[in-house]
Amino acid sequence: MFGSLATLQPRQLAAQVLNFALVLSTAFMLWKGLSVFTDSSSPIVVVLSGSMEPAFQRGDLLFLWNRGQETQVGEVVVYNVRGKDIPIVHRVIRRFGGGSAPLQLLTKGDNNAADDTELYARGQSYLDRSQDIVGSVVGYVPFVGYVTILLSEYPWLKTAMLIFMALTVVLQRE
Amino acid sequence: MADARISPHALPDLKSTTDDALANYLRSLHFRQHHAKLDVRLALGYLGVAIAAATFAADYRLGWDATKRWTAVAVCAYAVVNGGFSWWIWQVEGGCVFEGVRGGKKISIASKTNKHDPTYHLAVTDAAGATREVQAPFTAWFTADGFFVARPFQQWLARSVGAIGEADAKNAASDAGGSEGGEIAAESEGFATGSGEAGGVETKGKGGKRLKRKG
Numbered sequence: 001m002f003g004s005l006a007t008l009q010p011r012q013l014a015a016q017v018l019n020f021a022l023v024l025s026t027a028f029m030l031w032k033g034l035s036v037f038t039d040s041s042s043p044i045v046v047v048l049s050g051s052m053e054p055a056f057q058r059g060d061l062l063f064l065w066n067r068g069q070e071t072q073v074g075e076v077v078v079y080n081v082r083g084k085d086i087p088i089v090h091r092v093i094r095r096f097g098g099g100s101a102p103l104q105l106l107t108k109g110d111n112n113a114a115d116d117t118e119l120y121a122r123g124q125s126y127l128d129r130s131q132d133i134v135g136s137v138v139g140y141v142p143f144v145g146y147v148t149i150l151l152s153e154y155p156w157l158k159t160a161m162l163i164f165m166a167l168t169v170v171l172q173r174e
Numbered sequence: 175m176a177d178a179r180i181s182p183h184a185l186p187d188l189k190s191t192t193d194d195a196l197a198n199y200l201r202s203l204h205f206r207q208h209h210a211k212l213d214v215r216l217a218l219g220y221l222g223v224a225i226a227a228a229t230f231a232a233d234y235r236l237g238w239d240a241t242k243r244w245t246a247v248a249v250c251a252y253a254v255v256n257g258g259f260s261w262w263i264w265q266v267e268g269g270c271v272f273e274g275v276r277g278g279k280k281i282s283i284a285s286k287t288n289k290h291d292p293t294y295h296l297a298v299t300d301a302a303g304a305t306r307e308v309q310a311p312f313t314a315w316f317t318a319d320g321f322f323v324a325r326p327f328q329q330w331l332a333r334s335v336g337a338i339g340e341a342d343a344k345n346a347a348s349d350a351g352g353s354e355g356g357e358i359a360a361e362s363e364g365f366a367t368g369s370g371e372a373g374g375v376e377t378k379g380k381g382g383k384r385l386k387r388k389g
Contacts, residue, residue, distance in 0.1 A: 007178070007194070011212050016221040025226035026256065032229060033249040041238035173190040 005171065020169040039134035040066035045078055045087050046145030051109030052076070052089055059146035062089065064135030070098060071105060071129055076137040079107065082121040087134060090116055096126065103129035182320040188312045189287050192294055193271040196283065199328055203341040205274040205281065218259040220357055225252045248302050269297075281337045298335050308334040 005013065034043045047060040055076070056062070064078055071077060073095055078087050093115060094106035104126040108115040117125055127133060151158050179188040201207060217226040229248040232241045269284040282299040315327035325345075331338050332345035339346035 009197075011209060011216065012194075014216055015212065015219075018216060018223070021223045022219060022256075025223045025252070028230060029225050029249055029252045029256075032233070032245050033253075035238070036242070036246045036249055039242075052353075173186065 002050050002171075016081065016170045019172075020121065023165070023169055032169060034104070038065050038067065040064045042078075042087065042134055046136070046148045047089055048086075048149065049109075051111050052091070052104040053111045055110055056089060056140065057142065059143050059149055061141040061145040062137045063141075065138045066133070066135035068136060069103070069129065071133070071136060077105070077107065077127075078134040078137065079127050079132045080134060081119060082124060082132065084121075086118070088119065089137070105129060105133070124149070178322070180320045182312075182318065184318055185287055185289075185292065186372075188292065188316065189285065189294065192312070192315070192327070193285055193375070195322060195324060195327060196331070197272050199331065200272055200274060200326070200338070201331070203276070205276040205341070207271075207272065207274040211270055211273065215262055218255060218262055222252055222259060223256040225255065276337070276341055276363065279337060281335075283335075294364065296335075298337075300337060306335075310334075 005016070008016065031043075032153045035041060037043075043064050043066075045062050045064065047056045047058055047062060050058055062078065071092055073092050076091050078089050080087055084136060088107075090107040090109045090112075092105050096104040096106075106115055106117070106126050120127070151161075177192075180191055182188065194228065197207065229241075229245055229252075232244060238245075269286045270282065271285045272281075272283045274281060275389055280301045284297045284299075286295045286297075288295075292312045293309050294312055295307065297305050297307050300306045310330050314330060315323050317323065328342065328345045329348055332342045333339060
């Protein structure tokens with residue numbers, strides 16, 4: 001399998017490696033470009049829990065938009081709990097402030113009995129629109145996100161996938 | 175080189191194996207290869223990769239909010255560099271597989287294949303700028319099970335391209351049995367060469383079936 005690589009000149013080998021490096025770079029830059037466009041640190045997220053059923057199921061892929069500063073009650077937002085890196089997808093049920101005052105939001109999962117006050121960091125009773133919100137949900141694709149859930153629950157899958165991709169691209173001569 | 179076996183049905187494999195063989199052959203004839211085009215392509219490509227790597231590092235260390243503006247700049251820069259890279263491959267390189275100089279004379283060779291057509295097309299540009307096109311079917315130098323045979327390939331090149339023929343008189347002068355496109359020379363360890371073998375003989379030799387050209 002690697003015999004074809006052994007016969008390559010150094011420049012050609014560099015060109016083959018470049019092909020794979022460009023695949024990774026372009027994927028990453030497309031992601032960053034989407035981030036810049038939506039002004040969101042993570043413009044596409046996967047629903048991890050069932051707290052928003054029946055609207056969103058575990059494994060749904062959500063598309064976010066973060067340029068609307070006047071978030072309304074009833075919008076579904078994604079936020080990070082301060083200090084933790086887990087995105088939570090819940091609906092806004094109360095808002096305070098807005099306009100010239102900083103906007104503060106209270107959220108609750110459709111499928112939860114209580115609002116999110118328990119989930120917020122200690123001493124935090126509301127979300128700050130400008131600080132904590134990753135974006136509002138503007139669209140979704142059902143079920144596709146399950147791949148991401150698999151990848152995070154079985155991290156060796158990530159490595160295996162990457163190695164497979166690398167081999168495919170570097171050994172291909174088109 | 176002749177030891178590696180490829181799928182004789184995969185046109186990209188046929189083309190890339192032949193391209194590599196062409197470059198190797200010309201280098202063995204003391205053509206000094208110019209790498210300028212490939213170097214520019216590598217430079218553009220790795221510049222893009224460097225931009226992406228820097229953006230990744232900055233985002234990893236400093237987080238999204240701090241790097242937002244620079245990320246926007248980097249995305250635009252990457253789009254420009256990547257666009258230039260693609261344009262370079264498409265327009266400037268244009269299928270060029272060898273550029274080199276021998277005896278003060280420059281030669282530039284570009285190859286192409288058409289979809290679903292197993293013919294190897296070469297466009298040879300000499301020092302004066304005149305371009306000549308030659309072509310041959312891949313069957314002339316590949317066996318039916320995908321082994322590359324160097325000799326008929328070199329003979330075809332030496333006969334078709336003047337500059338190569340000058341450099342390799344032996345292959346240019348050899349008698350390849352007449353039929354255009356050529357049959358594979360009956361090459362095998364131990365067999366005498368002589369593409370003068372009549373096309374009707376099918377010998378069972380070691381190393382794969384030989385391709386017979388009818389008519």
